[in-house]
Amino acid sequence: MTKIILFADTGIDDTIALTYALKNPEIDLIGVVSGYGNVDREKTFRNVEYLLELAGRTDIPVIAGATRPLSGEEPVFFPEVHGIEGLGPIDPPIPEERYANRTNFSKLFQLIKENRNEVIIVNVGRCTSLAIAHYLSPEVMEDVKATYVMGGAFLEPGNASEVAEANFFGDPIAADYVCQNLVNLTIVPLNVTKNAILTPGIVNLIDTRADSPLEKIIKPILDFYYEYYQQRDPSITGTPQHDLAALMAALDINGLYGYKKREVRVRHKGDIAYGESIADFRPESSNCFGPNCARIALEIDQDIFVSNVLEILTNNR
Template sequence: MKKIILFADTGIDDAIALIYALKNPEIDLIGVVSGYGNINREKTYRNVEYLLELAGRTDIPVIAGATRPLSGEEPVFFPEIHGIEGLGPIDPPIPEERYQNRTNFSKLFGLIKDNPNDLIIVNVGRCTSLAIAHYLSPEVMENVKETYLMGGAFLEPGNASEVAEANFFGDPIAADFICQHAVNLTIVPLNVTRDALLTPREVDLIDSRSDSPLEELIKPILDFYYEVYQQLEPGIPGAPLHDLAALMAALDISGLYSYSKREVRVEHEGNLTYGESIADFRARSSDCYGPNCTRIALGINQNVFVTNVFEILTNDQRTG
């Protein structure tokens, strides 16, 4: 069983990743760090608490993450993609104001120290909270076994700009820092997660098996997400589950991904290339080795992805 701490900015695809983690018997979800990103920090925190309450898993600690990028600039949110509250058409019956003025990184460090060299961090939002943790206590963060990021775009266009993916674009200073300092780092970038699709028919099949309040959220929020993507990328056959794809990388699912290893930097100074993820994929380049070497997912088997997602989201082993 994989012990995982999920760093998220809980919009729609983060929510599906969290639901998957709660239902997967191979995952022991140790905690959730909730920061700004798709929506503000108070709403992301509220959304995590709401989903955990529906799952009957209020025993899982939620840690308040960052409220803005390391640059100090005001973040840009995306209600047009994730809905005003971050969960599409769902309006959680919990006031977001309850979660103002919270910081508790000491709880995060306690979880890591209690599980030395046995915890995996999966970061599916901005890298700010994770970078702050490394800044505050690099000694504790050395006890993290592996780190996975959903972020970047290699050899393909971005989605926040012509060259940059949204998570890295949202805080490229933090993303660059993590790419240089996190050990055993894997990046699952946009060029892979774009193909981690669930079609409306597949969502309907999952919904037909839903038998709990948590599972009944899946269809309305993914229907909302699919309609958004029909505007963003007309004709796309399904909703891309970027964050779930990154979480699944931590599970070593046979045949799901192909990888290459490269050193990665993230541009945080240039105007035209702000937030761009950079690695050397020229013909003469090859896999790298050493502490700054990052494993990058470059291909995904969509059949393996869909089969596994359907199996986990329709089981009743962890929630119900």
């Protein structure tokens, strides 16, 4: 089994990724680090505990992540995308105030030390918590087997600005640090996640097979998500599963992605290119090697994506 620690800012697509991780027999989810992003840190922490309670998996530790970007600025949230509470129409019956003023990175480091060279980190929110962990204890973080990050847009329009994807835009200082300093790094950008689509028909099929309280919220939250995307782009056929796409990359599913290796920088100055992810894809460029070289997913086989998601989320295995 693949031991995974999920770094999330638990909104709607994070919830689908979490549900997939809990249902996939190939994944051993050993912890969740929950930070600010789609909503504030107190809500994301509360959301993870609520979802794990629905799944009957309160044994999985939840670790309090960052509350704001490394710049120190107040984060901007997106209630129109994920709802006021982060779960679309769902209002978890747990007060978010319970999760204020918490931090427990020591638990994260303990999990990594107990599973030395076995842990894969999948970061599907802002990169802040991941960068802080590497800064606080680089020796422990060296024992992480590999890291997968959902973020960036390479030669593609952004979704937070003309050029920037939301996770990198939300903390480009942390994103640049991660891209420049982590070894065994895979980046899963908008180039592929925008095509990791679940149509309403597929969501309805998943709903007919839902047999747990956690699975029963998939349809209402994705219906909420679809309404937002329909308003933004009426031509879209379903909801892009950005975070699930990054999680699935960690499983090395045959044929799912095509990759190129490049050195990546993230612009973190205050201009129109703020948050832009940059790599050299000129015709004469080629795969790079060395510690600053990231693997970037640039092609996705949507049929393989949908087939695998249906296998896991419809209990058809």
